[in-house]
Amino acid sequence: ARLVVLVSGSGTNLQALIDAAADPAFGAEIVAVGADRDGIAGLTRAEKAGIPTFVHRVKDYAERTEWDEALTAATAFHSPDLIVSAGFMKILGGAFMTRFAGRIVNTHPALLPSFPGAHGVRDALAYGVKVTGCTVHLVDEGVDTGPIIAQGVVEVADSDYLDEGEALHERIKDVERKLLVDAVGRLARLGHRIDGRRVLIPAPSA
Ligand code: GRF
Numbered sequence: 001a002r003l004v005v006l007v008s009g010s011g012t013n014l015q016a017l018i019d020a021a022a023d024p025a026f027g028a029e030i031v032a033v034g035a036d037r038d039g040i041a042g043l044t045r046a047e048k049a050g051i052p053t054f055v056h057r058v059k060d061y062a063e064r065t066e067w068d069e070a071l072t073a074a075t076a077f078h079s080p081d082l083i084v085s086a087g088f089m090k091i092l093g094g095a096f097m098t099r100f101a102g103r104i105v106n107t108h109p110a111l112l113p114s115f116p117g118a119h120g121v122r123d124a125l126a127y128g129v130k131v132t133g134c135t136v137h138l139v140d141e142g143v144d145t146g147p148i149i150a151q152g153v154v155e156v157a158d159s160d161y162l163d164e165g166e167a168l169h170e171r172i173k174d175v176e177r178k179l180l181v182d183a184v185g186r187l188a189r190l191g192h193r194i195d196g197r198r199v200l201i202p203a204p205s206a
Contacts, residue, residue, distance in 0.1 A: 001028045001188035004080040006088035007035050011042025013086035013107060016177035017184060018049045028188035032078040034071065036090045052078070058090065068093025075100070084184055089118060091143060102194055104139040105187065107180045109172045111135060111151055116144035121165040121172060130156050132168070134176040136183040138199055149187070149199045152179045 003021075005014050014033060020026045033046035035055045046053045054074040061067040072095045075083060085092070085106040092104065110120030112135040117123070124132040133153040140146035152175040160168040192201045 001081040002031045002079060003028050003082050003084055003184070003188070004032045004034060004075050004078050005030055005046075005084045005086050006075075007033060007040065007042030007046075007086055008037060008089040009040055009042060009087045011040065011045045011087065012173060013177055013180055014042050015045050016181050017084065017086065018045065018051070020181045020185060026185050026188070028082070028184060031080060032075070034075060036071075036088065042087070065093060065095070068095045072096045072099050082184065082187060084180070085139065086180065092139060097139070097141060102138065105149070105180075105184060106137055106139045106144070106146070107176055108135045108137065108144050109169060109176060111153070112137060112144055112148065120144075121169045125156065125160060125165045125168065132156060132172065134172050134179060136176075136179050138194065147194055147197050147199045149201075150179050150183045152176065 005017060007014050017030060021028055021030050030051050032052045032054065033043065035043055037057055038055055043053050056067055056070045056074060058064060058067045076099060081103065083100050083104045085104060108120055110124050111133045115123040131153050133151060135148055136150045137148045138146040154172050154175055156168060186201050190202045190204060192199050
């Protein structure tokens with residue numbers, strides 16, 4: 001399967017996918033990495049791995065719909081089977097959603113449907129939960145509302161209140177990278193279909 005990965009930051013989830021894809025048995029090849037900003041570690045990781053990159057910044061377009069169309073065209077150019085939003089911090093637009101419906105995977109650092117949005121770790125801490133985690137899901141029109149593929153649990157420690165969730169986010173990301181690699185690998189090798197709120201991935205044949 002051909003993957004386009006979208007990033008906005010450090011790209012450690014991208015790196016986990018790059019590392020996994022080095023093994024042909026993973027079943028997916030990262031054909032391009034897209035970003036909504038320059039100068040981020042995620043792009044450097046792609047370049048080091050010899051993966052083509054593209055950047056489309058919202059502020060370079062008069063209208064957000066123009067940005068959406070540019071991002072859609074740049075992504076479509078690489079003919080992906082799956083798109084992975086791995087710490088991509090922009091809400092995808094209508095053109096992108098229509099073009100790649102049912103084939104966009106996102107990872108979120110909380111146990112959805114709790115704590116959607118840009119501050120999943122901070123919001124979970126503020127609420128005072130004792131467990132949180134991460135969710136890999138398909139993207140639909142809402143923000144972090146699409147059908148869930150996999151979730152991982154992380155316990156909250158009292159000390160997590162001392163650093164505004166920094167250490168907690170790192171523990172979540174440890175779980176998140178493995179969860180994402182596993183989920184993307186299964187989708188790439190086995191395919192999937194969507195049945196209401198459920199993402200059905202066939203069992204591997206023996
Ligand atoms: C991840 O926790 C992702 O869920 C989020 O931001 C983080 C991205 O980390 N919203 P990285 O860029 O993959 O290191």
